[in-house]
Amino acid sequence: GQQVMQIPQYQHVQEGEDFTTYCNSSTTLSNIQWYKQRPGGHPVFLIQLVKSGEVKKQKRLTFQFGEAKKNSSLHITATQTTDVGTYFCAGPSGTYKYIFGTGTRLKVLA
C-alpha cells in the first residue's frame, strides 16, 4: 500500500543551527501538506504544496516539493527554541483522506 516515510526520526540541534526533514512517498502525490505539533499539543497546518518543483517560504521555513512529486523537504534556517516539536508531512490517499508520515522530532538546545 501507499507509504509516506520521513527522515530523520529525531534531530537535536544547537540553537542557531539549520534543520532539514525529508519526506518520501511510494507514489506520486497530487499535493503535500506539512504540519507542526508542539509537545503535548495537536498538529497545526503549516503549508500545502501543489506544483512540481514548488518552493515556498514562511520566514525561516522553506518548503520544497520534488520535481517528480514523490518527495518534499522542510528546511529551518537558524533554529530557535520555539521551533521545538514534531514535523509531519501528509500526502493524499484518495479523494478525502491523507496518509501522514512518521514525523521528525526536533529538539533545540539553547
Place this chain on the structure above:
Amino acid sequence: NAGVTQTPKFQVLKTGQSMTLQCAQDMNHNSMYWYRQDPGMGLRLIYYSASEGTTDKGEVPNGYNVSRLNKREFSLRLESAAPSQTSVYFCASTGRGLSEQFFGPGTRLTVL
C-alpha cells in the same frame, strides 16, 4: 469560533469497558476524521466521514465504530476497550476534499 472540540480530554478505562469519544466542529466543514497517535507511529487514520451521512474505514478501523450524527458532530466508539487501544486520539475536519485539516486538542486514553 471554537474550531474543533473534543471530549473528554483524558480517560482511563479497564479492559472490556466501552466509551464514546465526542468531536464537534463549528466551521461548517464537510469532512471529519478520527486519528490515533502512538509514539513513533505518526498519525494513523481510523475512520473518516467525507460528508454528512457517510463514513468510511481508514488504516486501522478494527475495534472502533463511528457515527456522523450531523454535519457538526462525529463520534468514535470503543465497544470493548483493549490495552492496545491506549493512545492519543485526534479528531480533525476539513472544508473541502484535500485541503487544510483542523485538529482538535486530543483525548488521551489509557486502557488498563
